[in-house]
Amino acid sequence: MPAMPAFSREIAWEDSLTPIDTAIKKKLADVALNAAKSKGATYADVRIGRYLNQFISTREKNVQGIGNTESYGMGIRVIANGCWGFAATDNMTTDGIARAAEQAVQVARVNAKIAEEPVQMAAQKGYGEVSWKTPIIKNAFEVPIKEKLDQLLSVNDIAMQNGATFVTSSLFLVNEQKYFASTEGSYIDQDIHRIWPTFTVTKTDKQSGKFETRDALSSPMGMGYEYLVPDATEQINAHFTLYRNRYDMKEDARLASLQVAEKIRARPVQPGKYDLVVDPTQLFLTIHESVGHPTELDRVLGYEANYAGTSFVTLDKWKSGNFNFGNKLVNVVADKTQPGSLGGVGYDDEGVKCKEWDIIKNGILVDYQATRDQAHILGLKESHGCCYADSWNSVQFQRMPNVSLKPGAASLKVMDMISQVENGIYILGRSSYSIDQQRYNFQFGGQLTYEIKNGKITGMLKDVAYQSNTQEFWNSVGAICDASDYRLGGSFRDGKGQPSQVSAVSHGCSTTRFNGVNVINTGRKI
Amino acid sequence: MAILHKEEALALLKKVLSYSKADECEVNLNGSVGGNIRYARNSVSTSGGVSTSTMVVASSFGKKLGIATINEFDDQSLEKAVRRSEELAKLAPENPEYVPFLGPQQYAESKTFVQATADITPKDRTDAVAESLKIAKEYKQIAAGFLEDSSAFAAMMNSHGLFAYRTNTDMAFNVTLRTEDGKGSGYVSKGYNDFRKLDVRKDTDTAARKAAGSAAARAIEPGKYTVILEPGAVAVLLENLVSGMDARSADEGRSFLSKPGGKTKLGEKLVDERVNIYSDPFHPELPTSTWAPDGRPQERISWIEKGVVKNLYASRYWAQKKGIKSIPGPDGMIMEGGKSTLEELIKGTAKGILVTRLWYIRSVDPQTLLLTGLTRDGTFFIENGQIKFPIKNLRFNESPIIMLNNIDELGIPERCVSGESTAHYVLPPMRLRDFTFTSLSDAV
Numbered sequence A: 001m002p003a004m005p006a007f008s009r010e011i012a013w014e015d016s017l018t019p020i021d022t023a024i025k026k027k028l029a030d031v032a033l034n035a036a037k038s039k040g041a042t043y044a045d046v047r048i049g050r051y052l053n054q055f056i057s058t059r060e061k062n063v064q065g066i067g068n069t070e071s072y073g074m075g076i077r078v079i080a081n082g083c084w085g086f087a088a089t090d091n092m093t094t095d096g097i098a099r100a101a102e103q104a105v106q107v108a109r110v111n112a113k114i115a116e117e118p119v120q121m122a123a124q125k126g127y128g129e130v131s132w133k134t135p136i137i138k139n140a141f142e143v144p145i146k147e148k149l150d151q152l153l154s155v156n157d158i159a160m161q162n163g164a165t166f167v168t169s170s171l172f173l174v175n176e177q178k179y180f181a182s183t184e185g186s187y188i189d190q191d192i193h194r195i196w197p198t199f200t201v202t203k204t205d206k207q208s209g210k211f212e213t214r215d216a217l218s219s220p221m222g223m224g225y226e227y228l229v230p231d232a233t234e235q236i237n238a239h240f241t242l243y244r245n246r247y248d249m250k251e252d253a254r255l256a257s258l259q260v261a262e263k264i265r266a267r268p269v270q271p272g273k274y275d276l277v278v279d280p281t282q283l284f285l286t287i288h289e290s291v292g293h294p295t296e297l298d299r300v301l302g303y304e305a306n307y308a309g310t311s312f313v314t315l316d317k318w319k320s321g322n323f324n325f326g327n328k329l330v331n332v333v334a335d336k337t338q339p340g341s342l343g344g345v346g347y348d349d350e351g352v353k354c355k356e357w358d359i360i361k362n363g364i365l366v367d368y369q370a371t372r373d374q375a376h377i378l379g380l381k382e383s384h385g386c387c388y389a390d391s392w393n394s395v396q397f398q399r400m401p402n403v404s405l406k407p408g409a410a411s412l413k414v415m416d417m418i419s420q421v422e423n424g425i426y427i428l429g430r431s432s433y434s435i436d437q438q439r440y441n442f443q444f445g446g447q448l449t450y451e452i453k454n455g456k457i458t459g460m461l462k463d464v465a466y467q468s469n470t471q472e473f474w475n476s477v478g479a480i481c482d483a484s485d486y487r488l489g490g491s492f493r494d495g496k497g498q499p500s501q502v503s504a505v506s507h508g509c510s511t512t513r514f515n516g517v518n519v520i521n522t523g524r525k526i
Numbered sequence B: 001m002a003i004l005h006k007e008e009a010l011a012l013l014k015k016v017l018s019y020s021k022a023d024e025c026e027v028n029l030n031g032s033v034g035g036n037i038r039y040a041r042n043s044v045s046t047s048g049g050v051s052t053s054t055m056v057v058a059s060s061f062g063k064k065l066g067i068a069t070i071n072e073f074d075d076q077s078l079e080k081a082v083r084r085s086e087e088l089a090k091l092a093p094e095n096p097e098y099v100p101f102l103g104p105q106q107y108a109e110s111k112t113f114v115q116a117t118a119d120i121t122p123k124d125r126t127d128a129v130a131e132s133l134k135i136a137k138e139y140k141q142i143a144a145g146f147l148e149d150s151s152a153f154a155a156m157m158n159s160h161g162l163f164a165y166r167t168n169t170d171m172a173f174n175v176t177l178r179t180e181d182g183k184g185s186g187y188v189s190k191g192y193n194d195f196r197k198l199d200v201r202k203d204t205d206t207a208a209r210k211a212a213g214s215a216a217a218r219a220i221e222p223g224k225y226t227v228i229l230e231p232g233a234v235a236v237l238l239e240n241l242v243s244g245m246d247a248r249s250a251d252e253g254r255s256f257l258s259k260p261g262g263k264t265k266l267g268e269k270l271v272d273e274r275v276n277i278y279s280d281p282f283h284p285e286l287p288t289s290t291w292a293p294d295g296r297p298q299e300r301i302s303w304i305e306k307g308v309v310k311n312l313y314a315s316r317y318w319a320q321k322k323g324i325k326s327i328p329g330p331d332g333m334i335m336e337g338g339k340s341t342l343e344e345l346i347k348g349t350a351k352g353i354l355v356t357r358l359w360y361i362r363s364v365d366p367q368t369l370l371l372t373g374l375t376r377d378g379t380f381f382i383e384n385g386q387i388k389f390p391i392k393n394l395r396f397n398e399s400p401i402i403m404l405n406n407i408d409e410l411g412i413p414e415r416c417v418s419g420e421s422t423a424h425y426v427l428p429p430m431r432l433r434d435f436t437f438t439s440l441s442d443a444v
Helices: A013-017 A022-038 A094-112 A145-161 A249-265 A280-292 A297-301 A315-320 A414-419 A470-474 B006-018 B075-091 B122-138 B200-214 B231-243 B247-251 B316-322 B342-347
Strands: A043-059 A062-080 A083-089 A128-133 A166-182 A186-205 A210-215 A235-237 A241-243 A272-278 A332-335 A356-361 A402-405 A423-435 A441-453 A456-462 A464-469 A477-480 A487-496 A501-509 A512-521 B024-040 B043-061 B064-070 B141-158 B163-179 B185-192 B224-229 B277-279 B301-305 B351-365 B370-383 B386-390 B394-398 B407-410 B414-417 B424-427 B430-440
Touching (some): A022 A062, A022 A128, A022 A166, A043 A145, A062 A094, A062 A145, A062 B064, A083 A094, A094 B043, A145 A166, A145 A186, A145 A249, A210 A441, A272 A414, A280 A441, A280 A470, A280 A501, A423 B370, A464 A470, B006 B075, B006 B163, B024 B122, B043 B075, B043 B122, B064 B075, B122 B141, B122 B163, B141 B200, B185 B370, B185 B414, B200 B370, B200 B386, B224 B231, B224 B342, B231 B414, B231 B424, B342 B386, B351 B394
Parallel strands (some): A272 A423, A402 A501, B224 B351
Antiparallel strands (some): A043 A062, A186 A210, A272 A512, A332 A402, A423 A441, A423 B351, A441 A464, A464 A512, A477 A512, A487 A501, B024 B043, B024 B141, B043 B064, B163 B185, B351 B370, B394 B430, B414 B424
């Protein structure tokens, strides 16, 4: 069961369907910008946020929770005396906004006394009045609650009919209605949607006292309710059916119930070196942890040293121009533009139009993820557009964009890849994951692990975890399936910062083979 | 909305309940005021003030429950929240696991509020950070840290006459010092109800000494080692044990406390007989709330006594169904220890590893409670009772249950903070045999 997102004020779901008028937001934003400037700010930006969430959770035949929440307010960020200041308010009156703007300037002035160096912002032109919306087909907030409940309870029924002992299922919906304005002349209105359907089936064996679970192989997506409408053209034919941009939750639950029973009977893995065939439902998380996080420039510079950590990808490695992050098959791009992705937006939270750029090219580290006040460190004239705040009352800072592994150029399907492996393990689904604070050493498990012998899947394994070093791992890539296998996986609640903030981000990849990776057996007796 | 006094909260809650037309209605009211300051690269990075307040209204008709939350407190908004919760309750399907709200309860007063913490100003925070930065510069190291504080109140009332109220204050300070060449790193994390207990200078100095001492670390072979875990490292492991002591999961056969044949390990010896773990709202070092969010009184509860599983927590529904005592989940965790200081534990170690902090803890196998994670910010090799040299960080795969069966010696318990959950506990440092490290990390 995933953790419930941190929601705030609840509202009737239908209230969320009427966006706040753009003209009103512009007027409120101008109050803040003018107040900040009048108090001496040399720069100011304003984010008016209306954050809507809906969650539904069920267990077997019971509905455990239905909720709609709304959070509405304004965050004001300024530069005064060369230092950042921030204040937020949900008092959206002219006086309330002006007071918050003044407070932000005061904070900047106090902080400037112990600041070491002035903020240097990359230039950014104002866009005037522009807008962007997630390209959804069906707004999930508009789907009646009953239809969503029926979907989840049907999933549970199917799981129970197919042998599950317990099942939980949930649906999370997010709509960020964000309005950004700055003293540089941008007024950006955005309507951002995300969806995450998921379940967990559990099988217990009363006699032995053993139990196993299998989580959904869905992904959180930057999509509407269309993600939950099955479509044969979005299916991947692998060892069993997998899903791209349309997810058949009921079929996955049926299969999960059969597979979880098989997990209880599975053979323990023999520790050793194996060639791993890693499905995107697992590999996305390895990309997230071992490539996405270490190339965040704020970590590299030490801003996260006290919490999330720093990075092994130090600036000297990037400057050398020959740091082999991976072998030549490894090409990693960052973007905030992929359709269906969690990170997909038109503009970031400091008004920079989003784009795509290379992080690793033919195995060589070529770039990082930066915000406006970091761009100069890389000699860049413009930001990558990686600024994000999880609420109007959180200060925006550098967050990970979508970071994706490019598919292989040559035609290669999953089962063809497996047929070429002599002694390997096929891994699907996210499970246990842990990595050190500089992103060298990691350990990952999967929801499903299958033994591969002489090109054939010979059965399910249990107690499998692979341990590796990031650079060694990405230099062990043997093959990458082609674009027909490319899928997005996502992290719905990636944590960073103090106070901690969450963000949602996708990672695209095709099934990838890694040669000679260390696998340990995690079975223990207590 | 500022912090409400008891009488103000009582009046507001009465007013909300007066709008109710449901079979039952329960209202929870929370408010907090606080601030934080963050620094990195020896300079302040962000800071802010945070004031939040929420009211949660739960209404039920029969076994149908609806919940609405607001953060506006004018009469119209209060009534709107009540009506909205009633509308949701009517839309919701009947929940067979619904249990009616509690009637009036007796609560002792919580000892969780300290005026000095409530009085912290932005200048106090900036002064504390300036002090910390001063130490960093003296050591020629680079500091990154975070200081936050809050004062808060919570109140609840329902249509059966239950009323509860409490106030509390909290603060937390954590700092990482790194050597300029990036080869050494040290960390300290502290948390109190009373801001006056914080000693920024001493704590930053400890982190600085750890950073200096951990530079030029040597690699050792992974394997089973005797370890001394400092209380913060103990916290991130044991919180997984105590938070998993749920009766329903154990009864349903999907917990490390489940046994073959459908039984549980309640009443059985699970770990070394020196292990005594409990929660106590009146512990002098870790006062916590005297009531749970659902209104059940919080009392001193022994979770593990002389190594035996003494109690499991349960929802009111599950307790009723199974005919067992309805115990809310623990708020805070206290483990008894021994009489040795950390230094004495080190002195008594022939060969072992001192662990300052454990990081990125994840469950690997819920059946055995196997966890993985890594050491961080100060890992040292001990020989003949002395710290000999710093060692590179290591990944572990270990279960708290196995670990608590391998106790060599327990030290003096102290208040500590989990780097994973940020929860506060009182735990001893401990020396353990055969702690399982499975690989090396180059991370500093």
